[in-house]
Amino acid sequence: xxxxxxxxxxxxxxxxxxxxxxxxxxxxxxxxxxxxxxxxxxxxxxxxxxxxxxxxxxxxxxxxxxxxxxxxxxxxxxxxxxxxxxxxxxxxxxxxxxxxxxxxxxxxxxxxxxxxxxxxxxxxxxxxxxxxxxxxxxxxxxxxxxxxxxxxxxxxxxxxxxxxxxxxxxxxxxxxxxxxxxxxxxxxxxxxxxxxxxxxxxxxxxxxxxxxxxxxxxxxxxxxxxxxxxxxxxxxxxxxxxxxxxxxxxxxxxxxxxxxxxxxxxxxxxxxxxxxxxxxxxxxxxxxxxxxx
Amino acid sequence: xxxxxxxxxxxxxxxxxxxxxxxxxxxxxxxxxxxxxxxxxxxxxxxxxxxxxxxxxxxxxxxxxxxxxxxxxxxxxxxxxxxxxxxxxxxxxxxxxxxxxxxxxxxxxxxxxxxxxxxxxxxxxxxxxxxxxxxxxxxxxxxxxxxxxxxxxxxxxxxxxxxxxxxxxxxxxxxxxxxxxxxxxxxxxxxxxxxxxxxxxxxxxxxxxxxxxxxxxxxxxxxxxxxxxxxxxxxxxxxxxxxxxxxxxxxxxxxxxxxxxxxxxxxxxxxxxxxxxxxxxxxxxxxxxxxxxxxxxxxxxxxxxxxxxxxxxxxxxxxxxxxxxxxxxxxxxxxxxxxxxxxxxxxxxxxxxxxxxxxxxxxxxxxxxxxxxxxxxxxx
Numbered sequence: 228x229x230x231x232x233x234x235x236x237x238x239x240x241x242x243x244x245x246x247x248x249x250x251x252x253x254x255x256x257x258x259x260x261x262x263x264x265x266x267x268x269x270x271x272x273x274x275x276x277x278x279x280x281x282x283x284x285x286x287x288x289x290x291x292x293x294x295x296x297x298x299x300x301x302x303x304x305x306x307x308x309x310x311x312x313x314x315x316x317x318x319x320x321x322x323x324x325x326x327x328x329x330x331x332x333x334x335x336x337x338x339x340x341x342x343x344x345x346x347x348x349x350x351x352x353x354x355x356x357x358x359x360x361x362x363x364x365x366x367x368x369x370x371x372x373x374x375x376x377x378x379x380x381x382x383x384x385x386x387x388x389x390x391x392x393x394x395x396x397x398x399x400x401x402x403x404x405x406x407x408x409x410x411x412x413x414x415x416x417x418x419x420x421x422x423x424x425x426x427x428x429x430x431x432x433x434x435x436x437x438x439x440x441x442x443x444x445x446x447x448x449x450x451x452x453x454x455x456x457x458x459x460x461x462x463x464x465x466x467x468x469x470x471x472x473x474x475x476x477x478x479x480x481x482x483x484x485x486x487x488x489x490x491x492x493x494x495x496x497x498x499x500x501x502x503x504x505x506x507x508x509x510x511x512x513x514x515x516x517x518x519x520x
Numbered sequence: 521x522x523x524x525x526x527x528x529x530x531x532x533x534x535x536x537x538x539x540x541x542x543x544x545x546x547x548x549x550x551x552x553x554x555x556x557x558x559x560x561x562x563x564x565x566x567x568x569x570x571x572x573x574x575x576x577x578x579x580x581x582x583x584x585x586x587x588x589x590x591x592x593x594x595x596x597x598x599x600x601x602x603x604x605x606x607x608x609x610x611x612x613x614x615x616x617x618x619x620x621x622x623x624x625x626x627x628x629x630x631x632x633x634x635x636x637x638x639x640x641x642x643x644x645x646x647x648x649x650x651x652x653x654x655x656x657x658x659x660x661x662x663x664x665x666x667x668x669x670x671x672x673x674x675x676x677x678x679x680x681x682x683x684x685x686x687x688x689x690x691x692x693x694x695x696x697x698x699x700x701x702x703x704x705x706x707x708x709x710x711x712x713x714x715x716x717x718x719x720x721x722x723x724x725x726x727x728x729x730x731x732x733x734x735x736x737x738x739x740x741x742x743x744x745x746x747x748x749x750x751x752x753x754x755x756x757x758x759x760x761x762x763x764x765x766x767x768x769x770x771x772x773x774x775x776x777x778x779x780x781x782x783x784x785x786x787x788x789x790x791x792x793x794x795x796x797x798x799x800x801x802x803x804x805x806x807x808x809x810x811x812x813x814x815x816x817x818x819x820x821x822x823x824x825x826x827x828x829x830x831x832x833x834x835x836x837x838x839x840x841x842x843x844x845x846x847x848x849x850x851x852x853x854x855x856x857x858x859x860x861x862x863x864x865x866x867x868x869x870x871x872x873x874x875x876x877x878x879x880x881x882x883x884x885x886x887x888x889x890x891x892x893x894x895x896x897x898x899x900x
Contacts, residue, residue: 276889282601282624300897366761384693386763387747470745473900481896489889
């Protein structure tokens with residue numbers, strides 16, 4: 228009892244101590260498991276493997292990075308991955324905005340929960356199942372070509388291609404764009420719109436000058452999800468991609484875990500999405516997107 | 521009663537002696553098989569540890585089998601080395617992985633005299649170069665199969681006679697090829713016949729010039745390929761859904777598609793074919809050697825050899841497996857070439873890990889890491 232009172236006295240006099248004690252376990256966990264793992268990853272990128280026994284040799288060099296930069300094929304993989312991640316992000320932003328706008332500002336309170344369920348429903352089923360479903364839809368003898376044939380149209384020939392990946396990624400990550408955009412749209416006070424109208428702005432001008440700038444952080448927040456999730460994925464390219472649909476993640480998987488066990492090279496390749504995301508996050512932070520998260 | 525006890529004691533003594541590799545072994549190899557240790561952890565190709573033949577083994581040996589399925593040769597090598605080795609007792613390594621495990625000192629030699637079925641193997645599979653080095657047997661051969669050219673008979677009227685079909689722009693977007701670096705050997709085999717000036721003798725032993733020419737061919741093939749398949753089930757769905765019309769494949773794939781009423785046929789083109797041979801290998805740090813030797817004896821018997829062959833569309837290495845195969849599926853022995861003459865499988869270039877030292881004393885061949893890197897870049 229005495230000890231308890233003395234302790235609470237100490238905490239009362241030194242409030243920072245309370246903060247440290249509260250944060251210490253999660254912080255230690257974070258540093259140990261998360262940051263340390265990343266540090267090891269980055270360090271091992273500067274090692275190589277013995278070609279004969281395929282065991283890691285711990286001598287420092289930049290051979291892995293040199294190979295990535297000088298090879299046309301590896302550059303093509305990096306550009307393809309970043310390009311598709313960007314295309315998916317733009318597509319999702321365009322698809323998500325009207326939906327989120329309707330949810331936040333037009334739909335009645337009775338309809339809104341129903342729309343929420345619609346957005347979240349796909350997330351209740353496994354990611355793999357949904358990608359497989361698309362594989363069946365886009366296959367040569369699949370539902371899409373079958374429907375086109377019934378309408379007298381030629382085959383779409385979309386199966387196992389870069390276009391197929393773009394469609395599937397855009398579908399899979401759409402909820403991650405809708406929710407932050409919805410959150411930012413919902414937070415716009417109605418008085419702002421009234422003020423805009425009172426000052427003589429028409430509907431379109433209000434949207435362009437008031438709604439869009441205030442919703443932009445939400446779109447950027449959503450784009451962090453869609454961009455980073457696409458950038459790191461390797462399952463969708465494996466399942467619905469064809470020849471020449473290889474992603475950064477596939478190279479990391481095939482050179483690191485599998486083929487030749489070249490972990491250092493995989494680590495070097497894995498730093499590319501890491502750096503890309505770091506640059507992206509700094510840009511996003513500048514637009515104030517983190518407040519919309 | 522007394523005699524039984526003495527026998528039991530002797531058995532325990534040998535069992536204790538084997539792991540220590542001291543008394544009871546010659547040249548580091550065990551000379552007798554003691555009672556099982558009750559457990560056996562194994563890395564295998566999916567389905568290789570089917571309850572059909574694992575259950576009876578567990579019953580008769582008392583060794584409980586723990587299976588870990590791997591999807592690729594490279595995954596197998598990685599798993600065998602995980603945690604410093606010794607986590608797994610055995611691995612069903614294919615020829616493109618076995619030499620890596622041998623030279624990496626991940627596996628240990630096996631005394632073939634303790635495996636009765638081994639004497640009944642076709643000679644070529646008693647000591648094939650992908651599991652026997654300097655007369656030492658690093659494992660016991662299991663099953664093999666050719667890599668064939670399969671095509672849809674409805675879409676392609678006349679049977680392709682050459683591997684050139686897989687490099688023909690006529691079939692653009694209708695071709696599928698395995699996503700496996702060892703596939704470079706298929707292209708090299710084709711070039712060895714069509715471009716004799718390159719002087720390719722063994723598709724797994726390529727110098728820089730031969731290698732570059734082969735990779736060029738693969739790069740030219742890439743725009744024609746619909747998809748590089750990873751699992752046999754990938755290729756099956758590609759043919760089922762009409763996405764591809766022809767591709768490099770396994771007899772297992774052809775069998776599965778025919779069973780699903782897809783009109784396909786397989787051929788071994790005039791240039792010949794590559795093939796794979798799987799070997800059960802024994803970890804250098806195994807803690808259950810007696811169970812492992814019991815497994816070796818069991819899996820090499822004609823009956824189990826036939827069972828596995830029919831289940832997975834493979835060819836057994838034991839000469840006496842034919843009756844067992846035909847009992848399970850009529851005509852399967854001939855269908856899978858289990859009774860073919862030695863000349864048949866001598867014509868197949870079996871997978872082996874490419875090494876820098878290819879026997880000419882110059883060490884100028886492309887090793888497996890180069891194969892992997894070149895393959896991944898060529899198809900990306």
